[in-house]
Amino acid sequence: MSDLAVHEHEANPTGFAHQFEDLEQQHDAGRLGMWIFLATEILFFGGMFTSYTIYRSLHPAAFDIGSHLLEVKFGATNTAVLICSSLTMALSIHSAQTGKRKGTIIGWLIFTMLLGATFLFLKFRFEWYHDWLEHIMPGFGFVYRPEWGANGPQVQMFMCFYFFLTGLHALHMIVGLGILTVLVIMAARGRFTTQYYVPLEISGLYWHFVDIVWIFLFPLLYLIGGRYSTGGH
């Protein structure tokens, strides 16, 4: 009896799990689970944003100097790249919902992954690597520059937050790429139908969340310090 149930479960193409009454209930549970996970994530990043805000108000001058060490052009490009990736993610869900060929779903997913990879490449190769070369990576030969005056430690603190925040964000991106890989495999096996696309949907929620975090990070890290204000420096 129970063996049969196990067999049925493994052979079940819809991925229906035994503890649920029906697929509808299972899908609802999946969606709710992801929303609660995102609530956790908000508090996770919230703790860091709070710390950042407090220190920025304590050391405004040093944080301005720190912000000017970052390259806005890469930050801006990456913002655009991520927004596009959210669009392609949404399109992949849309194509599953409307019953497009699995090639279409896979196409949008891979496009999303490429955009995500582009983001990481720009971030690591042209930002982090250069920061390391210029000795402004805390803990890895950070050197105070004379023009910072006594602000050195606080500039280092800004850079610390920069690497911590963008590093954790990048970690979330990498996890996201892993999830997308699984989705591509599932799509290739023809698992998604107009009835069943919950994995796509909740992965999409995650991906959009990671994008939104960046939307907050970009101005907080790159655009402060009166860089573009009319009466600024």
Add this chain to the structure above:
Amino acid sequence: MMGLTQPVIHGTAAVWAAFQLHPPTASSIADNVDKLYYFLTGITLFFTILIFSIIFVFMIKYRRRSEDEIPEGTHTSMALELTWTIIPSLICVVIFIWASALYVRNARPPAASTEMFVVGKQWMWHIQHPEGPREIDELHVPVNVPIKMTMTSQDVIHDFYIPAFRVKKDVLPGRYTSLWFEANKIGTYHLFCAQYCGTNHSQMIGWVYVMSDADYAAWLAGGEKAESMAQQGERLFSQFGCNTCHTGDATGTGPSLAGLYGKPEKLQNGQTRVVDETFIRDAILAPSTVHVPGYAAGMPTFAGQVNEDQVLQLIAYVKSLGAQERTNAK
């Protein structure tokens, strides 16, 4: 030094002889705090006994007499629910108002307080009197004089705690905190560190000696002839070359410090800060953060060159300048 000034107690009988339920009360606020404490104890006892006796009575009265007994039904009563929501709330309001009023009153030192200075470091208390004497793990104070302790730490967070005075305040690195008390009973009392600070935390303790005015004056005079804190600060002021820029007149590249203490200053970064102990400390250790417009931004930091005791002496010196020339500065 290690709490051994009092005789060590041996034997069971002696242990029980030292049994006490009440700490000594030796400051002007201690009795008021105790009154609130006893009120709270009363509330606690009342409700604990109330709940325990109700449970006890119900336990006996409604014990199960047979296995298939069916109890009488009761209805949830809104009136009852509201009663035991509102009455505790009202009690809480009373306690809150009482405790907060007392706290606010105790938080503000009287204007005429004598200032003393504390530097906590692992694992000892450095105390400086304005007249100059310095002591370690001991604090001599005159009776019936309000005293404000300005405190900082050289390393980790400590906590300055005198149970007999019912006062306690964390001592933090990098900033000043303060507390005040007015001892009103001559005697010797414990001084504890009440914030865990590492290996010998439990030995970061000392004694507070509350003395009559005459005894205190004799104690001040009795030690090695020391300069006052302001004088020590003045010596440091020239030793570190502060006076080459802060000449006190228009020829200096740095602003004159006379009459500065207590004055609001508008800073380069747009903030306005009152010149207090923390401001002067920042000016010595992180000058760029309190840069005043109109002067060159070239003041070097003295972080690492002066210790916390010396910073306090320099502050005492700057404050003494203010006291002398406050009228001129206006």
Add this chain to the structure above:
Amino acid sequence: MSTATADIHEVPAESRVHYLNARYGIKSWLLTLDHKRIGLLYLGTITFMFLIGGIAATLMRLNLIEPQGALVEPETYNKLFSTHGIVMVFFFLVPSIPATLGNFLIPLMIGARDVAFPKLNLMSWYIFVTGCCCMLYAVMTGGVDTGWTFYTPYSSTYAHTSVLLAALGIFIAGFSSILTGLNFIVTIHKMRAPGMTWFRLPLFIWSMYATSMIFVLGTPVIAVTLLLLGLERILHVGIFDPALGGDPLLFQHLFWFYSHPAVYIMILPGMGVVSELIPAFSRKRIFGYSFVAFSSLAIAVISFVVWGHHMFVTGQSVYAGLVFSVLSFLVAIPSAIKVFNWTATLYKGSISYQAPMLYALGFIGLFTMGGLTGLFLASLATDVHLNGTYFIVAHFHYIMVGGAVMAYLGGIHYWWPKITGRLYPDLWARFSALVIFVGFNLTFFPQFVLGYLGMPRRYAMYPAEFQSLNVLSSAGASVLAVGYVIPLVYLIWSLKYGPPAGPNPWKAKGLEWTIQSPPPTENFEETPIVTEEAYNYPTVGGVSV
């Protein structure tokens, strides 16, 4: 509770398949997806951690018999109290009731076959065990001496012990909390049996729901705080170190933002257990069901805005102190409501004094004292004197040990027949409840006096005049230790020799009592349909509302 409430006939456990004998072998346990088995995995793990924490506590109390320290050097003593605090808080109390009883009971109580995400559930246990291993490794490689609070800059710059490993252990175990909380919330929302409306839920479920909210919203903050601490310690950059522009108080704010709600993670499940025990042994519907249910939610919400009362003497502004003080009083009200409702439930009941009930009544008494002494610490003026002294230690042990651990043991005793299908010797169980109650009060009541006298906590040595009270406390601790060992012995004994329990030995209401003990793997042969309120015990002359 369900339509099938008619007494179900006992089938000897040996002659049928249930979750314990469905499969055998170590693999069947390590790879199980059954919430009941996972609950037992947690039970074993946290019992082990409790022993570690208990040994540390025993050594501490032994050392404090002599003012100069009877046993160990201050350095070792500091490691003992840190180990005791970290292990007991993060590796015993936080997971205690939710991960064991919660895992076992939530699906049974709401009429589900399992939690919503069984694989995630098993993963949570592995994560938790990884965290435990990290912590144990830290203890074995030199220990940690920061206290469970990890205050900076001591922990980030000055301590020379295994701070990072211990913090990593807590960080990892935190993910187990988050995933457990997530699983419970989804399970309670989506897996309830037909007819099991929100206001028919047993109050244990309400308290688990409130606890899970704190798991999900509080734990990530401690995670990020510990990451920042680790960053500062590894890279020597300034985040909390004032020498580098950091603010050591920010750490305390972030730490208590989690750790105060964490106190309610420990006590809310206990309140849930007691809300089950009192009706079951009084044979009455709980008094003021909705008040008890909503007070759980109120506690969970308010618990997030009272953290500042841990920082009244840090030099935070007077106004911040006033706000946090008034909020702290506010959180006392829902707790008071619960105590009064439990007491009122006894009125006109049919009360029996089996062991779980003794634990529950002990809980009410000790929790009442713990809660009321909290008023001393919410009051600004008295907190100044009592903060950082043994008064604090006594207060939170009344809540966490007198409250949470009493409730945990009460719950274990109440559901033990369901979990194992066996009865334990009730006389021994009552005896142990009594020993624990007496031992507990003897240990911790003197500490209230010690705190008022001014003895600071975390002291390896102390002035001689505090000795008598310390000796009393240590004597109590030895009674308490005996009290904890007794249940360990007879509960293990009952596994083999205990008489069969039958489906419902207490004649209690609730879906979990409508099925065989131990329950079958799938819990319910067919999904139950719920048509009644919770705790719908028959009464004479009037309906329970």
